[in-house]
Amino acid sequence: MTPAATVPDILRECGQKGIKRAIIQSAGFREYSESGLQLENELNEIAAEYNMRFIGPNGIGAINMENGLCLPFIKFKKFIKKGDVSIITQSGGVGLSSINLMTNEGIGLNKMVSVGNMVNTNAEDVLEYLIEDPGTKTIFLYLEGLRDGRRLMEIAKRSLKPILAFKSNIGVLGQKIAASHTASITSDDSVVDTAFEQAGIIRIHDGTALASNLKTLELPPMKGRNLAIISRSGGHAIMAADACEIYGFNLVELSESFLKDIEKHFKASVIKLTNPLDLGDLFDLKVYAQIIEQTLQLKEVDGIVLLHTAFSDEENEASRELLKGLVESVKKYNKPVTYFLASSAEEVSYLKQNFDFPIFTRVVETIRALEINHKNYLSHEDLKLVDKIPSFNADKEKVRDLIEVAKSENRDLLLSEAIEVLECYGIPAVKSAIACNVEELKEAAEKIGYPIAFKVIAEAISHKSDIGGVQLNIRNAKGAESAYNVMMEKIFKVYPDAVIDGVLVQPMVNSGHEIIVGGRQDEQFGPVVVVGLGGIFVEIFKESEVRVAPITKVAAINMVESLRGYQILKGSRGHKPYDVESLVDAILKISQLLVDFPEIAELDINPLRVLHEGQGCLALDGRIILN
């Protein structure tokens, strides 16, 4: 408990004594002030000098339930239970309250590391340790920022253990200002979403609701989406069925003979049997256990939601027996059952402390938990598939030259250069020529063939079409001349001092569907590739999909199919389908380009015209911004 200013000297003394590991809990470093940041740098230097490693500062240290190490400077009301969940947290408070939540829910801790400012040891370092740590079965990660997103992904992909992450701080990160379209339609937080998914990390959005999720991850995997709901209350059954609809689970149809078998147990026969199975008519809980076992035996059932209500004390014993049987059945049939109980707080608490099994007190969460369990299963299955990143031949030398020239002139790539880069990577682009005056324009148009379109080339002008900088559908030399004059007049009205490098002349392309493809360098995850519907869709609806590059073909197809407008591309209501194959190809090539050239900060093809099936696609405009 020593102030920040005193820490460097103390650390040095430790070094001199030959101490190799330190945990620094003091605050008042980078998170507080400029001079605090300097103190932090000093700590790193001292650590290097004495070959030390340290955790912190601005954390609450570490807990290891295996050897009894417990460093947080706060007393707990209850002993922490030893178990197999380990926590990495950037906030001491969240770490402690996570342990508190786990204790309340009867979930045991294995290790906790409060990484604080992550100066010498960051979250990725600790994660790398925990995925190999024999005592840890499940990992919970609380992060406010990331140091090295790519490394986090790489480590997580290697993990056979479920990793649950709560990444906060979505707002501040989302506020960055972007120069290109692709950058503006992908917040940093959407990159976090996709990066976690690509790495098999399960992202949750309320760190204080994690407890039941942790327990559900230790249930057997939900391998498919076929669910049976068994409920003592018809109302709870309907709530669960609604949640199934929202989360996309199927309520399997149960066979006549199966239902008849169950009806035999009923006395009054006043409830119609179906799935959800409303057992409101049944008062012997031993029969419940039989029905659950019978249902688990069904091949078509991947998992069960059991909604139990027990309001009378006299049922406690039978209820607990039911749960005991349930725990065994789950093990025996290796299928998950999420168990909701409406009962007194005391009874729920007793069960949580005495059964190593998730007890839910909210209906919707039983379904959400199965969704998380299923997602975890799927992503580990996906990661098992060795799906190679495709590689394309590209004229890298030429691209390198174009970038070098632009860099030496301290500018971004020109429109024509950007088109050249795309062509070097085999992305079809319209034939184009540059013209610096009306005569050159007419000459170029003659070569390309009317009708043509032309656009101004000028660094300072971003949204060209808004100020008349794009002229379409020019049919002859006379039209070209007047369009050129109109364009220049308009531009100089808005930008009197514009430096114009000429106009880019292209053939007029009317067919195809407008798509935007591009990417950018993300601060935390490196190159990301983006696809979206062009035109109004990108401007107003910001419909897009993003992935951390490089990506596999399966991932590129998934990006396209995930677009809300995919129906248009595949040909809706009798319209001809578009060439999705060529779009997928273009995405993969952009993915490779961004990985090959980290100098490219942002890249836009807007639009890429995707023609009808079999006819490929065509980049009409390109924009490459260097960093």
Added chain:
Amino acid sequence: MTPAATVPDILRECGQKGIKRAIIQSAGFREYSESGLQLENELNEIAAEYNMRFIGPNGIGAINMENGLCLPFIKFKKFIKKGDVSIITQSGGVGLSSINLMTNEGIGLNKMVSVGNMVNTNAEDVLEYLIEDPGTKTIFLYLEGLRDGRRLMEIAKRSLKPILAFKSNIGVLGQKIAASHTASITSDDSVVDTAFEQAGIIRIHDGTALASNLKTLELPPMKGRNLAIISRSGGHAIMAADACEIYGFNLVELSESFLKDIEKHFKASVIKLTNPLDLGDLFDLKVYAQIIEQTLQLKEVDGIVLLHTAFSDEENEASRELLKGLVESVKKYNKPVTYFLASSAEEVSYLKQNFDFPIFTRVVETIRALEINHKNYLSHEDLKLVDKIPSFNADKEKVRDLIEVAKSENRDLLLSEAIEVLECYGIPAVKSAIACNVEELKEAAEKIGYPIAFKVIAEAISHKSDIGGVQLNIRNAKGAESAYNVMMEKIFKVYPDAVIDGVLVQPMVNSGHEIIVGGRQDEQFGPVVVVGLGGIFVEIFKESEVRVAPITKVAAINMVESLRGYQILKGSRGHKPYDVESLVDAILKISQLLVDFPEIAELDINPLRVLHEGQGCLALDGRIILN
């Protein structure tokens, strides 16, 4: 506890004895079988004969904590606390588990009515009673279906008490098949959403998570969206700030002088002060109380989220004192504070039972609860405004005639008749003529003036454009003739037996933005009016807004502004704005038309072309389906 078949005789005996009120808990009626439905009808007849009223069947009866009546056939573990929340529930199980939840959270019950099959007394009847009932302050409604949505709305609008409703069964209702576009883009559940909102009913989506919401509704109203977050843990503060971003609350900037005042209490000064206010540096909880009071005094603060952590037993006393002070401050300043506590389950439980104040154990829910509180405040303010439903002159006689003729011929309205109906209500539509052969077509085109468009009129053909039934941009007589022949050839290929009533000839309109306006009769709420973006937007994105008719001008404007594509209409990125005023006018007229003629089952104007500002709008196509 008597079987369904015996109930009619027993009810009759009651009638004969002069008993006027009955509660029937037996099941096995409509919900079970056809013969059960007959038994239900018999019950109603008996009740009419003896002038009785009854509740049920298929419910668990009623509880009245004021006079000790408690009819459910299930024993509770704990005594139910008497309080001021009353429950109306269609499911006995949900009713009981709601009471159980409330008991666990220390929330008192006033009355509970399990309305079951709602044969003689429905949820609306009970609601009408409760909104006047002096013992009831807050009402919770659990519904699986609705009998009379309009009456529910009317009663709720009169209520000065908050009504929280959980309406389940979203899936089954959403599966209905619709003939028109407007019907297909508005699920019945979206109508429930808007109807509840229009009536000031707060809809929640997990009946098992209602407890903290109930308590928050009894806090003072959150009158604005300006929030201060006070937290003992930086991590919790960030989580709450993220949730603020999602729910759209503002974190007000706290003044320098205010923050300096607070910093005086700090010993170490290692935390930067801002909003969220991270008080991790402060260990004296009395100072917390002072800071909360100071913050509540700020005019710019509408409410506070307090995120407290207390892990050590030694802090219990001080923590409870803090809460006591908080309860008083909330009363004194009449502003809401939601209080999150990370502590042992025992301590949380103690506070819930001993403080009549909401205790949250999840950070995100502190924000969500304030959102619910704020929404409740706003909707009661809205309902106070007497905003009149506008009324338009319309040629109702003519509309009545058109509908009568169609009805007598057992068909829906023809395209041309639908257009006439719109014109009767003052909705501008393109001038049109009907032609039955090529000669008539050319004649009509001459009158209207080229360029023209024409569409086939044929009852059996729904999506006309898909089979060549729409011909656009015809410039002269020759073009008209060949287009007509092509159209007929295509149609007879797909529909060899099509009965074609002719073609509707219209001038070609290229300008304006395509909007779809229409409505339908909802089974539960009667006429609803719908607006959406036309073309691809309605087909692929299903972007639309729906309201229960009739609506006010404010509501019509709100519908348009709520569309995700509203930016396009108001003129985005330098484009000219469209005539939103005329669109609002058309929506209001459709609203009136649907209320005037309940015979209209579905109505589509697809598209309504909204022209540039000042130029109005124009219906290009109309479709009216009768019931």
